[in-house]
Amino acid sequence: MLLENRLAVVTGASSGIGFATAQRFVSEGARVAISARNADKLEQAARELGEHALPIVADAANPADMQRLYSAATAHFGRAVDVLVANAGISRQTPVRETSLEQFSEVMNVNVGGVYATVREALPFVARPASIVLVASLAANQGTKHFSAYCASKAAVVSLAKSFAAELVDQDIRVNSISPGVANTPIFDTLGMSEAQLLEWAKVIPMKRPADPAEIAAAILFLATDASRYMTGADIAVDGGMSGISPF
């Protein structure tokens, strides 16, 4: 097993990509601390993951919550954090003329401030070597109508991974990011999008379907393990060909 007895922390793991990642890590022998804000959903996720998962309610953008999370996870499992996946994120439709600075800041606070706090507060608790994976998005490199805040936030996540990697390379801590395209997760419910609309979007994907969250988790697993030991400061696109293939 690829993560036998390693300790992984996955933020935003009550659903979608985070949950699929935690599931994959557990199947590879890891002990996993999972976090999110909604306690009921998080506990349900932990029950599904089984005895090797520890749920800790924590807001990724709240440094005190994150300190409490790392402190509890390392105490409970009795070892430092080998793998950290900063996955928690939100998406909002923010047409520029109709979006207040407060609404813009909400997206930036969770998606950028949250990733910053997640990594910053982890550092006293991470093992050497360790792998940190930030979940960015295809949106980092593609302007999208009505999603300027989200796109900007994800561009910042790709950038943070590179600067964190530069700062931590001498400490045997690797930092990479992953950029999913469209994955079938509850994030689209929060945007008021139906599954039918998601399938409509999927028509422009070269592979003609959204990703299963498990397909994103597989790439996160690669970045988490020694298989990627010569990689740091990189971004991996897992997007059914959207970033690499012209629609023409």
Ligand SMILES: NC(=O)c1ccc[n+]([C@@H]2O[C@H](COP(=O)([O-])OP(=O)(O)OC[C@H]3O[C@@H](n4cnc5c(N)ncnc54)[C@H](OP(=O)(O)O)[C@@H]3O)[C@@H](O)[C@H]2O)c1
């Ligand atoms: N699905 C896609 O097509 C896609 C594509 C590219 C990138 N992504 C990125 O992938 C990541 C996961 O998204 P998903 O699609 O799996 O969405 P999801 O199913 O909605 O999951 C988001 C998770 O993050 C948690 N979360 C949100 N804000 C949080 C906060 N402040 N602190 C802690 N946890 C928080 C949510 O739980 P609570 O609300 O209870 O906190 C939930 O567990 C996000 O960063 C997203 O931007 C998704």
